[in-house]
Amino acid sequence: MLAVGLVLVTALASGHAHADTRDVAARVQEQWKVAGARTASVPTRFVFDDETILVPIPPEPDDHESACTQVAVVGARGLSFRARLSDAPMDPLLAPEPAARASSMAGVLELRRCEAGRPAVRHVVITAEAGRGAVEILVGRSDRPLAPLGSIIPERTGGAIPPPAEAGSLPPLVPLEKRVDAAEVRLRREGANVRERTLTRSGDEGSGEEELELDEGCHRIEVFGREPVRERPGRRFRLDLDAELRDGDQLLARDRTEAPDVRLETCVGSATDVSLVYAGAPPRSEVVVTRGTWPLPARLPPIWGPVARSKMARVMFLRHVAVPADDPVYLAQGATGVTPLPLSVETGACYVAVMGVTRGRARQLQLRAFVGGRESTDERGASEEAALSAFCVRAHESARLEVLARGTGVSWGLALFRVKSGAWETGR
Known part of the structure; x- marks a missing residue:
């Protein structure tokens, strides 16, 4: 019953966040219409951690040619993302296009193109930086710039940001x-x-x-x-x-x-x-x-090939996990979806589980360890194509692992090592 209750609470919280997102998007669309803009909405999109999506923008009817196009991206308040117009200049040597790229604040951002001679907005590129969830994309077209989102949804703005204090000249670097x-x-x-x-x-x-x-x-x-040698002592470089x-x-x-x-x-x-x-x-x-x-950790299993072995080694290397002294006590492999892995563990023992993608490209990779009433999760695996979790087992506790992999044609391998108390020492 407790598990069912937790699932229900999570579902209700997620539904409330999505409902709030839709309400905010509806307010923006309504105010744009009041201002005389022609509006359009894009079907709701869902973004995962570190995922980049290309969103097509509905074209304007042939009998209209607006001077300004404004795009609003609305997500949950805790979702962090950035966006840009797909054809905005990327070359750092070129002058940036005003308002063509932005980062979210309190789950919202806006893009604008009002320059004569610029092509119509065809696509928007959105990248999730922290968190995952649904985003609503609105398009407003008018003959003049529309009111900024801060005046329509002030509760989603961070208020006035004071200018940063001048720190003075930087100290010289060590030679x-x-x-x-x-x-x-x-x-x-x-x-x-x-x-x-x-x-x-x-x-x-x-x-x-x-x-x-x-x-x-x-x-x-x-x-x-x-x-470089400074030409003027007060110059900041x-x-x-x-x-x-x-x-x-x-x-x-x-x-x-x-x-x-x-x-x-x-x-x-x-x-x-x-x-x-x-x-x-x-x-x-x-x-x-x-x-x-x-050297690569000698005890990492070679059965999934050198690439998967290098991914496992890298996640251990970057997180300063001690090299296991013994062979793994448990091996598993799986594919896309959620895979539960029940474990046979020893009381008082500590373990390190490491996994790596063996095939395909994962857009979400998560390794969770459940020990008694405790849980540890590694959700950073999508970019590294590997994940790691460590845990210790007390008396009368059971343990299991759960792997979540999303992507196309993804398969993975996992190795579980029994280690001593020095699992998190910095030795390589």
Whole structure:
């Protein structure tokens, strides 16, 4: 009865959130009509974590040609997403189109195109950043810009945001050579095999590309640039390198943090040629690349192939899980949908479950562990194509795992390891 009650409460909460979303969308559409706009609505769409969808916008009738097109995207208050007009300029060297891209605030955002000579809005690209749920998409067309959403649904705005305080000049960075030395000291302290440094130079735009060969194992690649000499002491300049590691069209790792240097971490199941692409360095300046490697965990099962094994190794590597000392005590595999996995466990023992996608492309991947009345969930698996959960069993407790996989042609493999109390130590 308790389980049925929880399911009922969850369903009612979800239904209430969707009803609120529809009510907010209806208010926006009504106010746009009062303002003389011609409105249209797109069928409700459902977005998952980290999912990107392309939404077609209904075309305008041939006998009308509006000067302005405004698109409102409305979701639940706790849903975070961003959107852009599909043909908005993506080149950072081009001037951005005003109001052609936006991030949600309290579950709503708006896009607008009112420039003469621009093509009609055909599609909108929506990307979910946190949470999943239904979104309503409204289109309003008029001869002049419509009122902003903040004046129609003020409860969905964050209020006035004060300008950030000026922090003053940035302190100087530690010299390049010392930052590189410190990175290699960290690698040796963590037991890595430190490779020879690679020296290269950035191009005229401060970007560059380097071809690397990765052996089987887990790798940490760091990229360092030299801070330019400031022409004026009071001038603010922040060195911020960004980089990606790619195997052809497949993205292995990305660092777009606001930090001077880059750290990329990945694992490969066999020798792989990869491309390191970076940007943000001063033009025509020295760039240093350091590399550290660790062997793949020897106890990871090879039965699903080197790619799946590398995904499992990567999720353990990124979350600093100790390498299992023994073979897995349980193996399982499955496909799309929800798969329950009852376990035979020992009282007082601790376990680590790790899974990886063996085929297909998952748009949602979740691993849940139920132990007695406790539950742990890893919902970050869609982007990494792997997930991990750890748990310990007390007296008179049973345990089971549950895998949720969504996508086309998805299959996965799972290994359960019995470990000691040091499962979360930082040894590789």
